[in-house]
Amino acid sequence: MKTVDLIGHGGNEVVVVGERPMPERGAGQVLVRMHAATLNRVDLYMRDSGAGITHTLPQTMGLDGAGVIEAMDEGEPGLHIGQKVLVYPAVTCGVCEFCQSGEEVLCTRMSLLGEHRDGTLSEYIRVPARNLVPMPDSWTFEEAAALGVNHLTAWRMLVSRARLQAGESVLIFGIGGGVSLAGLQLAKAMGARVFVTSTQQDKLDRALALGADGVIHSREQDVVQEVMRLTGKRGVDVVFENVGQAVWDSALRSAVRGGRIVTCGATTGDQPGADLRRVFIRQLQILGSTLGNLEELKALTRFCEQQDLRPLIEKTYALDDIHAALDRLASGQQFGKLAVRIQG
Numbered sequence: 001m002k003t004v005d006l007i008g009h010g011g012n013e014v015v016v017v018g019e020r021p022m023p024e025r026g027a028g029q030v031l032v033r034m035h036a037a038t039l040n041r042v043d044l045y046m047r048d049s050g051a052g053i054t055h056t057l058p059q060t061m062g063l064d065g066a067g068v069i070e071a072m073d074e075g076e077p078g079l080h081i082g083q084k085v086l087v088y089p090a091v092t093c094g095v096c097e098f099c100q101s102g103e104e105v106l107c108t109r110m111s112l113l114g115e116h117r118d119g120t121l122s123e124y125i126r127v128p129a130r131n132l133v134p135m136p137d138s139w140t141f142e143e144a145a146a147l148g149v150n151h152l153t154a155w156r157m158l159v160s161r162a163r164l165q166a167g168e169s170v171l172i173f174g175i176g177g178g179v180s181l182a183g184l185q186l187a188k189a190m191g192a193r194v195f196v197t198s199t200q201q202d203k204l205d206r207a208l209a210l211g212a213d214g215v216i217h218s219r220e221q222d223v224v225q226e227v228m229r230l231t232g233k234r235g236v237d238v239v240f241e242n243v244g245q246a247v248w249d250s251a252l253r254s255a256v257r258g259g260r261i262v263t264c265g266a267t268t269g270d271q272p273g274a275d276l277r278r279v280f281i282r283q284l285q286i287l288g289s290t291l292g293n294l295e296e297l298k299a300l301t302r303f304c305e306q307q308d309l310r311p312l313i314e315k316t317y318a319l320d321d322i323h324a325a326l327d328r329l330a331s332g333q334q335f336g337k338l339a340v341r342i343q344g
């Protein structure tokens, strides 16, 4: 079977499309014929260094994905052969205190597809049965695949961590990337007012078309001043953040007193000034978040199906064009997910 494998670190030449033997399915595991996956920023991190992430090369890339069940044990609840499913990327221990309390995203022995073990950019994968969620029937495999990482991350940030309520306001930094776009789509569907920032006017225009209530050009405008103008000098209830150091100061100064700042990334650096005086005097809540639990993925999938809220796919690449897809991701120019079609 065909796979996209990482054979080293640094440059596109360490990513190769190769042939591997079919995985052998063990008890409790399900064999899935993969149809599509989407790229995530961490794929670039794995390609370029992978530092701090325990893994052995060669390793198949890809965290999210969707496909059709090919083989499984009899009587797995809710699953059957021929079913269209999407993949939950975290394989967890099931016994630690976090797994026991349904917070397996905090599992001390978590292993992620495409980071610590072979991933989804493969014609077939085998995963524990619990890692599969039935996908919305009328969706494409690309759309379903995209729920598993970016939308799940945005869902946990907004719903479980920031506890966003209808009528509240949200500021999203750096619109265009997978998580921020998911944040915009989900926050709007939850009835929030959403403001977004970007350094690119075309991305702001597209965000407006998707329902953003206000846009801020972060190179030509002062973000905090604009937030105050848009909110009647109040500030936003929730700041949704994955840019890091470059915007952290603006994030702290854009939140209303008692507001929540939820962060899931630090692309531009992870050691900004903390401004603790502002944090305690204004009683800000700073919430860390990453990925989400299986139950959150199921709730997200139900919500998206009910609302027919589909992830935005910018472009779909053939498996053999993986280098072009990774280059596009690295360019930062994309607006929406970059998908890879695994079956022709």
Ligand SMILES: [Zn+2]
Pocket: 092, 093, 094, 095, 096, 097, 098, 099, 100, 104, 107, 108, 109, 110
């Ligand atoms: Zn665990």
